[in-house]
Amino acid sequence: MSDKDTASINRNRAVDVALLAYIVLSYAFVFAPIAASFVFSFNSDRFPSIPLGQFSLEWYRAVASDPLVWQGLRNTLFVGVIVGVVATALGFGAAYTDFRYRFFGKQVYLALALLPPTIPVVILGLAMLAYLSRINLSGNALSVIIAHVVICAPFAMAIIRLRLSQMDPDLEAAAWNLGASEWAAMRHVIIPFAKPAIFGALFITMAVSFDEFAIAWFVSGLNETLPVKVLGFLQGQVSPRINAIGTFVFVTSMTLVILAQILLTGRGAKARPGADEQE
Amino acid sequence: MKNDTLVSFEGVVKRFGEFVAVQRMDFEIGKGEFLAIMGSSGCGKTTTLRMLAGLEAPSEGVIRLSGKPINDLPTWSRDTPMVWQSLALFPFLNVIENVEFALKMRGVGKAERRRKAEQWLDRMQITEFASRNISQLSGGQRQRVALARSLVVEPEILLLDEPLSALDAALKVRMQSVLKNLQRETGITFVYVTHSQSEAFSMADRVVIMSRGKIEQIGTPKEIYRTPRTRFVAGFLGSSNMFTGKVSGSDGGVVTLDTPAGALRLSAAGMPQPVAAGQTATLTVLDTKTDLAVTPPSGRVNTLPVRMIGEEFIGATATIYLETADGQEIRIQKSHEDLANLPLQIGQELVAHWSYEDGHLVMEE
Amino acid sequence: MRRSLTLYGLTFSLPLLIWQLLFFVFPLVFLVALSFWTVKNFRMQPDIDAVNWVTMYGRPLFWQAYGITFAMSAAAAALVSALAFPCSYAIAFKLSETGRRWAVFLMVIPFFTSYLVRVYSWQIFLSDAGIINVMLGWVGLGPYGLLNTVGATMIGYLTLTFPLVVLLQLFSLAFIDRTLIEAAHNLRCGRLRTVFAVIIPSARVGLVIAALFAFILSFGDFVSPIYLGGGDPTTLSILITDTTKSGQQWPRAAVIALTMIGTLMAVAFAAVRFAYKGRTK
Numbered sequence: 001m002s003d004k005d006t007a008s009i010n011r012n013r014a015v016d017v018a019l020l021a022y023i024v025l026s027y028a029f030v031f032a033p034i035a036a037s038f039v040f041s042f043n044s045d046r047f048p049s050i051p052l053g054q055f056s057l058e059w060y061r062a063v064a065s066d067p068l069v070w071q072g073l074r075n076t077l078f079v080g081v082i083v084g085v086v087a088t089a090l091g092f093g094a095a096y097t098d099f100r101y102r103f104f105g106k107q108v109y110l111a112l113a114l115l116p117p118t119i120p121v122v123i124l125g126l127a128m129l130a131y132l133s134r135i136n137l138s139g140n141a142l143s144v145i146i147a148h149v150v151i152c153a154p155f156a157m158a159i160i161r162l163r164l165s166q167m168d169p170d171l172e173a174a175a176w177n178l179g180a181s182e183w184a185a186m187r188h189v190i191i192p193f194a195k196p197a198i199f200g201a202l203f204i205t206m207a208v209s210f211d212e213f214a215i216a217w218f219v220s221g222l223n224e225t226l227p228v229k230v231l232g233f234l235q236g237q238v239s240p241r242i243n244a245i246g247t248f249v250f251v252t253s254m255t256l257v258i259l260a261q262i263l264l265t266g267r268g269a270k271a272r273p274g275a276d277e278q279e
Numbered sequence: 280m281k282n283d284t285l286v287s288f289e290g291v292v293k294r295f296g297e298f299v300a301v302q303r304m305d306f307e308i309g310k311g312e313f314l315a316i317m318g319s320s321g322c323g324k325t326t327t328l329r330m331l332a333g334l335e336a337p338s339e340g341v342i343r344l345s346g347k348p349i350n351d352l353p354t355w356s357r358d359t360p361m362v363w364q365s366l367a368l369f370p371f372l373n374v375i376e377n378v379e380f381a382l383k384m385r386g387v388g389k390a391e392r393r394r395k396a397e398q399w400l401d402r403m404q405i406t407e408f409a410s411r412n413i414s415q416l417s418g419g420q421r422q423r424v425a426l427a428r429s430l431v432v433e434p435e436i437l438l439l440d441e442p443l444s445a446l447d448a449a450l451k452v453r454m455q456s457v458l459k460n461l462q463r464e465t466g467i468t469f470v471y472v473t474h475s476q477s478e479a480f481s482m483a484d485r486v487v488i489m490s491r492g493k494i495e496q497i498g499t500p501k502e503i504y505r506t507p508r509t510r511f512v513a514g515f516l517g518s519s520n521m522f523t524g525k526v527s528g529s530d531g532g533v534v535t536l537d538t539p540a541g542a543l544r545l546s547a548a549g550m551p552q553p554v555a556a557g558q559t560a561t562l563t564v565l566d567t568k569t570d571l572a573v574t575p576p577s578g579r580v581n582t583l584p585v586r587m588i589g590e591e592f593i594g595a596t597a598t599i600y601l602e603t604a605d606g607q608e609i610r611i612q613k614s615h616e617d618l619a620n621l622p623l624q625i626g627q628e629l630v631a632h633w634s635y636e637d638g639h640l641v642m643e644e
Numbered sequence: 645m646r647r648s649l650t651l652y653g654l655t656f657s658l659p660l661l662i663w664q665l666l667f668f669v670f671p672l673v674f675l676v677a678l679s680f681w682t683v684k685n686f687r688m689q690p691d692i693d694a695v696n697w698v699t700m701y702g703r704p705l706f707w708q709a710y711g712i713t714f715a716m717s718a719a720a721a722a723l724v725s726a727l728a729f730p731c732s733y734a735i736a737f738k739l740s741e742t743g744r745r746w747a748v749f750l751m752v753i754p755f756f757t758s759y760l761v762r763v764y765s766w767q768i769f770l771s772d773a774g775i776i777n778v779m780l781g782w783v784g785l786g787p788y789g790l791l792n793t794v795g796a797t798m799i800g801y802l803t804l805t806f807p808l809v810v811l812l813q814l815f816s817l818a819f820i821d822r823t824l825i826e827a828a829h830n831l832r833c834g835r836l837r838t839v840f841a842v843i844i845p846s847a848r849v850g851l852v853i854a855a856l857f858a859f860i861l862s863f864g865d866f867v868s869p870i871y872l873g874g875g876d877p878t879t880l881s882i883l884i885t886d887t888t889k890s891g892q893q894w895p896r897a898a899v900i901a902l903t904m905i906g907t908l909m910a911v912a913f914a915a916v917r918f919a920y921k922g923r924t925k
Contacts, residue, residue, distance in 0.1 A: 012835075015835065016738055019730065019733070019734035019738050020734060020738060022730050022731055022734055023731055023734045023735060023738075023739075023747070026727075026728075026731040026806070026810070027747075027750060029802070029806070030750075030751070030754055030803075030806060030807055031750075031753075031754075032765075032769065033761075033762040033763070033765035033766050033769075033803060034753070034754065034757050034762060034765070036765045036768050036769065036775075037757075037761050037762070037764070037765040040765075040768060051778075089659070090659050090660040090663055091660070092656075093655075093656035093657060093658075093659050093660050094656075094657065094660040096656045096657075097653070097656055097657035097660075100653070101653055101657070109657070109661060112660075112661065112664045112665070112668070112669065113660055113664065115668075116664070116668050118857075118860060119672075119864075119905070120860070120861075120863065120864020120865070120881070120904065120908075121864065121866075122864055122866050122881045122884055122885070122901070123675075123864060123884075123901040123904060123905060124671075126675070126884060126888065126894075126897055126898070126901050127671035127672050127674065127675040127898075127901065128667070128671045130671070130674060130675065130678055130894055130898070131667075131670060131671035131674040131675075132671075134674065146667050147667070149663065149667070150663070150664065150667050150668050153660060153663065153664070157660070182650075182652045183652065186652075207756055208756075242760075242761060242764050243761070243764075243765070245761075246757070246758055246760075246761030246764070246765075249757075249758060249761070250756070250757045250758075250761070253756040253757070254753070254756055256756075257752075257756050
């Protein structure tokens with residue numbers, strides 16, 4: 001009897017250890033390329049491998065001394081900020097629409113609002129490039145902004161919708177009841193309540209815009225349109241500079257994401273803790 | 280009270296698609312009155328309140344406030360502040376900012392706003408919490424903030440939608456007296472929606488009882504308690520024993536009702552309309568007015584052989600559950616002293632009795 | 645008052661609708677029109693001609709690429725589901741609350757690193773003089789040609805889909821009623837049998853949706869097949885880019901793209917049907 005118990009406990013423990021090891025292995029797989037990119041961005045060898053060469057900032061220097069890269073950075077930031085603002089504004093509108101209204105065709109509306117990220121980038125790129133050049137909008141920063149907003153707005157909508165669903169649905173009506181018009185309630189109640197999510201969405205859409213395509217910008221400059229540039233990059237000669245750029249982009253994006261995370265959970269968490277009952 | 284009408288519902292109907300939430304409704308609310316609207320969930324009481332607040336538009340009929348129709352007035356243009364079941368305090372504003380909100384929306388200047396808000400904080404005894412966050416307050420304190428927030432505009436009417444439902448029992452009782460005193464002192468009309476009989480009956484001047492979108496009865500708590508007008512009301516209050524049957528005769532001011540439990544009689548005095556033989560009716564008698572004995576008493580009393588099936592003690596009163604010969608369950612509520620001389624054992628045969636004057640007849644509609 | 649849309653409501657709901665119609669729906673609709681255009685002397689002309697559909701569907705190369713892409717994405721979806729499940733299971737049932745939160749946070753990080761950079765980074769591991777071959781060399785093996793193989797493409801697909809699949813699986817596992825599992829144990833259902841008899845059926849919707857996303861992402865991906873697979877075998881995404889470059893054959897590329905969308909929609913529909921099959925019982 002007692003033997004059997006120990007045996008079963010032992011077997012459970014073995015399974016647990018194996019599963020935990022599997023988790024570690026999975027994360028190793030996920031983080032291997034990210035870590036390698038980071039490590040080799042500081043490695044002097046032209047063809048990165050082990051054993052490691054010398055510590056070097058050569059690739060960062062190469063990147064930093066390339067005027068195209070600086071132009072790309074400026075453009076990326078410019079595009080990223082505009083995309084963040086526009087996508088967040090559109091996403092907010094859609095999230096509020098879903099939160100407040102019920103209407104015929106709402107399913108279609110929501111599908112339109114959320115579907116774009118599920119369409120493969122190649123197809124979306126092809127369709128957009130063809131369409132935008134047809135209406136003479138291709139080949140400039142505007143076309144990139146348009147494309148990025150299409151892809152980023154659903155993320156903004158999802159984030160803000162999530163926040164609105166945490167709101168007491170009576171809150172808006174309570175504001176009307178206290179004399180606030182719809183616009184005043186929007187300004188004094190909905191927006192203040194959704195504020196953390198609005199900033200969160202702003203940073204996350206900026207991050208998405210920033211790193212999905214930043215590499216392409218950096219590598220091939222600004223003259224071509226987006227999908228073409230990505231293709232060009234893939235077939236062109238790539239040096240470990242990409243590691244330096246990748247690491248830089250990663251650090252920037254993570255900063256934005258962590259900022260967003262702090263905004264999204266920090267205040268929400270502060271509002272949670274139970275009231276000290278004093279009555 | 281009635282000649283000074285503040286609100287009137289005239290033939291008001293509310294439909295949501297096919298569903299009729301409120302059936303044709305006509306009633307008035309007097310100035311300075313404390314009116315409770317009571318019913319179980321889904322009876323249309325909250326919809327009625329929301330129509331008054333302008334959060335739902337009536338499908339038919341007119342709602343008047345101070346004589347003027349307000350059907351087309353948007354919520355924000357009515358002075359009908361509401362205390363919400365969820366309280367709906369703004370979590371991103373502190374206590375005093377919450378209280379100032381309505382004044383801010385009305386364009387009141389900053390200094391004036393603050394002064395008035397402070398007055399109300401003081402009145403609600405929450406001055407010390409002025410700069411606290413809502414999340415740092417207890418349930419009772421939040422309640423006071425919600426009241427201050429609604430009353431700061433000094434409205435003629437205050438709507439309350441089950442505001443006490445989240446509080447524990449002891450706090451509930453305390454807040455009831457706070458509300459009642461507040462209403463008496465300010466003279467503001469309170470319309471109070473609740474499913475709780477004790478809240479409605481302890482605070483309200485008049486109670487509206489609703490069921491399935493229909494008003495079942497309007498009256499003072501005493502009227503409704505003593506003379507429920509419909510079977511639903513009697514059953515809803517749950518404080519009466521009910522016997523349904525056919526009127527078999529009316530003789531010398533005494534009406535006789537044939538029920539499965541036997542022939543029961545009651546005094547016809549005080550009946551709103553004469554009854555005819557053959558009508559279906561329900562005799563109701565308060566469980567506190569029903570007595571128990573070992574041998575049947577004589578006189579103008581109904582007697583009913585019963586068997587004891589259970590008992591329950593809450594505080595000073597005891598509830599005894601009994602079964603009539605035809606299997607109907609009835610009960611009586613008495614103090615322990617009243618029951619001291621009775622052999623109370625499960626299965627004991629006893630006689631339940633009450634005088635003709637204590638019976639009350641509810642006609643089938 | 646939930647009245648129909650007012651000026652106020654339209655201010656918030658219309659902008660996104662207009663944007664997505666103009667720049668998401670219209671481009672896709674335009675793609676349909678484009679597939680009927682003709683190309684003469686390296687110039688596209690508006691037309692209504694099924695020639696592109698006939699040409700593309702008449703090419704064995706196209707169907708070969710279609711079959712390979714479909715098979716590889718299906719394999720990737722199955723593989724990633726199988727590999728991710730023990731990980732999601734372990735995170736859901738073996739980690740503490742704090743551990744689980746960290747695990748989720750770490751799994752989100754890859755979404756904010758460029759997929760391109762990660763794929764490039766795999767080259768460092770897989771190339772002939774790369775990390776893996778060097779390590780194999782230490783024990784006297786290799787070098788093996790790891791890069792430019794179907795296996796390398798699969799690693800790319802895994803890189804793309806693994807984090808998302810783990811998160812989606814985790815999400816569905818988190819909603820399983822724990823008492824269900826205890827009840828199974830109580831009824832003498834062993835650990836492994838509980839996984840197959842209780843946990844997987846309970847989480848089916850989430851697991852299928854996760855696999856569906858893995859399929860969609862792999863099916864449309866063009867980075868891994870080119871960059872890790874060396875462009876051979878040709879997938880549909882490679883075929884699209886090649887077609888656009890050869891003689892302005894955009895209409896033919898549109899045919900491929902539309903075929904891909906059609907396939908994705910059919911697969912998504914079938915997957916959702918399968919996920920919810922028998923759910924109403």
